[in-house]
Amino acid sequence: MTTPLSREAAEGIAPLLKALADPVRLRLMSLVAAHEGAEACVCDLNDAFDLSQPTISHHLKVLHEAGLLERSKRGTWVYYRVSPGAVAAVANLFGGAGAESKAAGACG
Amino acid sequence: MTTPLSREAAEGIAPLLKALADPVRLRLMSLVAAHEGAEACVCDLNDAFDLSQPTISHHLKVLHEAGLLERSKRGTWVYYRVSPGAVAAVANLFGGAGAESKAAGACG
DNA sequence: GCGAGATATCGATGGTTGTCGATGGTTGTC
């Protein structure tokens, strides 16, 4: 945010922000990030909301397609984990914190 | 993003991200932030896009109502400048960079 | 007061989004 974004840069980052710009998806991201092992089962996530299962599945898909969440299936269960790179790209906008390897970290 | 967001926190931050989740508004923010004196005249911003003047005005209004831009009128011209607090609230999500006094700064 | 320039507002329109119920595919168990 210190130098003007090119049209391309803006059009690259906007979809990430758009994916995050929903209270449900924001909480989904934080739930996954804060979960032990940095990954969470869909069944756990479903229970954290008053929304229907298809709706949660839809939001997870949006986050996945934006590149913010990675999907891995183990048996019957599906686990999602935060994609560090995508989060870093967004964090980079706001000063570069989290741009190294972690999804979210403090300065120093 | 290291601890689960409360529903309230998520619903407070989501509108900020929603306001930013548009290529035009992202570029508007960066143009204002990068402008000399950290504020920019609407007339300058209009010229930076291929969009109509009402459309730019609309986007500026969205950013203003989200608390991301502050408005000040000087004579015929209207100047916008980045609101440090709102940007810090978003930056806080991604590691706390920019949460002190600047709208966007590096770590240290 | 009047015309000109800079912004904001209004109304319309086409596209996108959040949510749901119903359904389908996959995996594990009996």
Added chain:
DNA sequence: GACAACCATCGACAACCATCGATATCTCGC
């Protein structure tokens, strides 16, 4: 093979959004 559990997809609907042209509002200089 039959059944149950988990998750994704589909179709539908209401709400929202980005954009535009037209118009209103404000300020300046004459």
